[in-house]
Amino acid sequence: MALQPGSSLKEAFPVFAHHRELVFLDNAASCQKPVVVLEAMDKLYRTSYANVHRGVYQISEAATAQFEGARQDVARFINAASAEEVIFTRNATAALNVAAASLALGLKAGDEVLLTHLEHHANLVPWQEAAKRHQLVLKFIPVTEEGRLDLSSIDELINSRTKVLAITATSNVTGTVTELDKLIPKAKAVGATVVVDAAQAAQHLPLDVQALGCDLLAFSGHKVFGPSGIGVLWGRMELLSSLPPFEFGGNMIQEVSYESASFAPPPARFEAGTPPIAEAVGLGAAVKFIQQIGWGAICDYEEGLTRYALEKLVAVPGLRLIGPSTPEARAPVFSFVLEGVHPHDVASILDGVGVAVRAGHHCAMPLHKRFGLPATTRASFTIYNTEEDVNALVSGLAKARQMLAL
Numbered sequence: 394m395a396l397q398p399g400s401s402l403k404e405a406f407p408v409f410a411h412h413r414e415l416v417f418l419d420n421a422a423s424c425q426k427p428v429v430v431l432e433a434m435d436k437l438y439r440t441s442y443a444n445v446h447r448g449v450y451q452i453s454e455a456a457t458a459q460f461e462g463a464r465q466d467v468a469r470f471i472n473a474a475s476a477e478e479v480i481f482t483r484n485a486t487a488a489l490n491v492a493a494a495s496l497a498l499g500l501k502a503g504d505e506v507l508l509t510h511l512e513h514h515a516n517l518v519p520w521q522e523a524a525k526r527h528q529l530v531l532k533f534i535p536v537t538e539e540g541r542l543d544l545s546s547i548d549e550l551i552n553s554r555t556k557v558l559a560i561t562a563t564s565n566v567t568g569t570v571t572e573l574d575k576l577i578p579k580a581k582a583v584g585a586t587v588v589v590d591a592a593q594a595a596q597h598l599p600l601d602v603q604a605l606g607c608d609l610l611a612f613s614g615h616k617v618f619g620p621s622g623i624g625v626l627w628g629r630m631e632l633l634s635s636l637p638p639f640e641f642g643g644n645m646i647q648e649v650s651y652e653s654a655s656f657a658p659p660p661a662r663f664e665a666g667t668p669p670i671a672e673a674v675g676l677g678a679a680v681k682f683i684q685q686i687g688w689g690a691i692c693d694y695e696e697g698l699t700r701y702a703l704e705k706l707v708a709v710p711g712l713r714l715i716g717p718s719t720p721e722a723r724a725p726v727f728s729f730v731l732e733g734v735h736p737h738d739v740a741s742i743l744d745g746v747g748v749a750v751r752a753g754h755h756c757a758m759p760l761h762k763r764f765g766l767p768a769t770t771r772a773s774f775t776i777y778n779t780e781e782d783v784n785a786l787v788s789g790l791a792k793a794r795q796m797l798a799l
């Protein structure tokens with residue numbers, strides 16, 4: 394059966410057979426898992442599980458082949474020049490920590506790191522810590538009232554002191570898709586290194602690291618229908634080869650004596666210890682699943698769903714949307730407040746009618762402060778969501794207002 398986005402795709406996800414009425418709208422936090430991912434991991438554990446790389450026996454070689462095969466699947470998914478540019482990490486946060494800590498070692502006091510006001514804490518706090526240690530200056534691209542990047546001062550913000558641009562590809566709060574095509578060439582023109590946080594983008598947009606022209610890019614397995622416990626740090630080989638390791642131990646060395654050690658080339662240099670083996674295999678299956686559906690179909694479908702959801706949400710009385718109200722350059726992630734109702738109460742009432750959403754600051758506290766809010770309710774859609782799911786959300790919101798609005 395051809396896979397296509399929409400309600401028929403729910404059949405590929407066992408959780409929806411288990412919870413028939415579930416309207417799952419927390420996909421920005423984590424996605425459900427298709428059966429191909431569950432089966433790939435199960436099969437590895439049942440038939441050919443062993444630690445990878447160091448075994449000379451057959452099932453270790455089989456496990457290694459599957460693990461390294463997954464690296465190739467991920468390389469194809471993001472159009473990396475080689476599989477060796479793909480480093481498996483614990484999640485996007487771990488990948489972004491490696492990026493900040495390692496790049497900062499090559500910076501000096503007064504160097505500027507340019508971030509945006511949209512950043513998730515995972516691409517903000519590691520830079521705050523790096524700035525403290527290395528006396529770096531953090532600068533920010535502000536956001537407009539609509540939640541898009543305000544590029545009016547970009548030529549001052551990107552200057553000869555800018556050494557790093559670390560930027561989200563898609564906001565997990567506003568759904569904004571940032572203008573990487575404009576910003577990366579500007580940053581490269583002043584010699585800056587560009588780090589892209591693609592944690593949110595990876596489930597909505599095709600990523601082509603070579604076309605983007607960035608230097609490092611991070612995302613998490615669990616947000617692309619893969620398992621938790623695995624993430625990816627992709628880096629340009631020339632840069633990876635010049636970066637020092639971040640963690641030390643087994644698997645990442647070349648030669649060790651009691652006094653010192655030399656380190657393996659990438660990716661092993663950045664993968665100290667036993668890696669997430671079955672998780673890598675699951676991630677490989679997940680990215681192939683996405684490619685089987687096809688980015689053309691995914692983007693068309695999600696654009697239609699975004700358009701429909703925006704139409705319905707902006708018509709809800711008392712609803713304030715935090716983020717663009719037009720579907721262009723926007724992912725189907727909708728954070729909002731409902732006048733007179735606490736965001737957590739909205740989420741609880743929605744849960745009561747079988748609609749799973751998230752409430753809080755979504756690991757973007759400064760961005761919430763920018764909009765004068767401590768918290769929002771967030772409904773985030775993906776390829777298995779439908780217009781009926783939007784309708785269920787909207788009728789749940791009407792119920793919340795009826796029950797609680799002042």
Ligand code: PLP
Nearest residue numbers: 484485486513515565592593613
């Ligand atoms: N960056 C963005 C934009 C995110 O939305 C998230 C997770 O919500 C992260 C980074 C961190 O991802 P993880 O918690 O999987 O490390």
